[in-house]
Amino acid sequence: MTQIIDIPALLSDLGIQETNPAYSTGLAWGGEKNQETRTISSPTDGSQIASVRMATAEDYDHVVTTAQKAFMEWRTWPSPKRGEVVRQIGQKLRDNKDALGKLVSYEMGKILQEGLGEVQEMIDICDFAVGLSRQLHGYTMHSERPTHRMYEQYHPLGVVGVISAFNFPVAVWSWNAMLAAICGDTVVWKPSEKTPLTAVACQYIIKEVLEENNVPEGVFNIIIGDASIGSQMAHDGRVPLVSATGSTRMGKKVGEAVGARLGKSLLELGGNNAIILTENADLDMAMRAVVFGAVGTAGQRCTSTRRLIIHDSIYDSVKDRLLNAYAKLPIGNPLKDTNLVGPLIDKHAVEAFLNALEAVKQEGGKVLIGGTVLEGEEYATGTYVTPAIVEAENSYHTVQEETFAPILYLIKYSGSVDNAIDVQNGVRQGLSSSIFSSNLLETEVFLSHWGSDCGIANVNIGTSGAEIGGAFGGEKETGGGRESGSDAWRVYMRRQTNTINFGRELPLAQGIKFDI
Known part of the structure; x- marks a missing residue:
């Protein structure tokens, strides 16, 4: 089949090498010497596009440790400042929409209009997240006790794991990553092993933004591996939230593993x-x-x-x-x-x-x-x-x-x-x-x-x-998760209720008497 676009030039423009590293911590790449590799071929014409090195369990541990360290600083940045980083990422995606959309189409096989549309989804969620960065609001409630005030607030959660599927190789990551980022979380992304090259391209696209804004290493991470890496993530107590997109069979395994450690899972599974x-x-x-x-x-x-x-x-x-x-x-x-x-x-x-x-x-x-x-x-x-x-x-x-x-x-x-x-x-x-x-x-x-x-x-x-403006997700065996718009941001944060006594007495709730 005759190629309609100049694939080598496209790959060069997006930073794709003949053999690509196994992981990235946003500012650095690693796993370049890993022995196991996987060759990615296009379903479009069968041509080999490039190879990726497959991450090891040690690579995964290094990436999560780096993400944990980055979280300690990233969570202290004001949310609007985090939003400004996401705004710039959105602009980089605009600048690279044509090239990235073509790679999505070539690596995954969807028509070009859909490939471009997927990148537009990424741009749209960046815009949504920028506005949201100034609206991470809680509620105030009237207390039953005199001289008391109650309210609730939302705090960053920690390291968010994202497992994405081949059919939307980049958009689903952005739905999670951009919201998690403005919420103060760091992200470890395991893309589908069938379509990892678009993920590699995304890391190159955003790297300049991270460097220019002194974003700590480990805020945006990818790790390329098979199901064993996803299983490691699901069982990892250092990852309080795992967002997984894929089959119901896969989702049940992830949900069971995360639930066993009482973590949070966001599941986007099958539809009929x-x-x-x-x-x-x-x-x-x-x-x-x-x-x-x-x-x-x-x-x-x-x-x-x-x-x-x-x-x-x-x-x-x-x-x-x-x-x-x-x-x-x-x-x-x-x-x-x-x-x-x-x-x-x-x-x-x-x-x-x-x-x-x-x-x-x-x-x-x-x-x-x-x-x-x-x-x-x-x-x-x-x-x-x-x-x-x-x-x-x-x-x-x-x-x-x-x-x-x-x-x-x-x-x-x-x-x-x-x-x-x-x-x-x-x-x-x-x-x-x-x-x-x-x-x-x-x-x-x-x-x-x-x-x-x-x-x-x-x-x-x-x-x-x-x-992207509405919450996306389903019920029953679809998993019950919600991503993207509306108030889907709340899952990436921990909720806290606060009660403040600004009086000089200590009345107890429900009128309980307890005098000492």
Whole structure:
């Protein structure tokens, strides 16, 4: 496959070397002599991009120790001063948006527009965090005791561990790191071993800001390793909060390990997201949301649309529209502007895609379109597939699971919107949900406390593409964590209630008498 951009020049601009160190403490790199390495190849064309050295347990201990030491100073900086550092990081990301977005696309396989959009998310969260740095507020309460005042405040927590997944190789780090930074925490980031080069690039991008502002070494750290490093982090009592994004299986292991030591975990796990199309839906608007939600990032988003719950009166019309749209999907090199669907991350993902389709057929599902691996010179990596549409029942075991691939299940419902909501809620995951309807009664039921049980519930927009201003996360097996906007910052801090007696007597609460 002919490369559309000058990859060597791109890597050079972003500081990527032929073989990259195993860790960074923001101002210094380490692990350059580690024997174990991993070669990173692009799912786009199969070319080897670069190699990374894999961190050892000793490397991890050094990074966390450095982060602990940095925290002792960083927590004393006024939050607006920390916010100024984050503002400058945001500007550096603006300056490097094009290059970093291209590397995200090339290393991960999402189309360039999505790669650029991911970097824009990083810029947006920096802007959000800068404003938040002057708003880390608590509350004041009236005391039941005379001449007493009560209030609460939030203090920095410590070292925050971040484990990110391949599908958003940089944005999820920024959601956590920028909020944690303005809260006074230090961050140790373990990027996915499938997409570590974008993480390395981020460390080079922010290094100049850290140096110019005399930020202590160890505030922003990365460590490149396999699952053993993540396990070490989860069990480490020096890391009071671990934020982990990935599969439900991985999240359960992290949550169990962190919980056993009574630490805090922020889990962003699997989604089995549905869009409900009622008989009152605007189908012209809905189709764009459905197709983007189902095939965007080749179905490798936690918010990807996996189930489409359609009123029986419009089912055939919707099916025809989707088949027509899918037949025209441009699939190929994600760096080519005209393509809307890129490759899956690797051949293991392709295998999972094919296995899921075979399994759902065995259960009675009918594949209407797609489900093949593309062949030819342009698709020589074996990671390009045709997105599939399957007629299915919500009760099928395959439908109940999250397959991280572009499979859209069509599910028919009849009667009222309550029946559709029951179908939508009838899975173990609870991340994102959506309804398309112009009927206010239907949409309000969907948003009521007996409506969608997901952490995200949208009306007349799809399940995918959340803004950073709102808290992001889900319920049930999605993990219950919240990142990004709203008051998600609170998880990165420890909460403290304060009572001040400004009188000369000591009345006890609840009127208790205790005279000595």
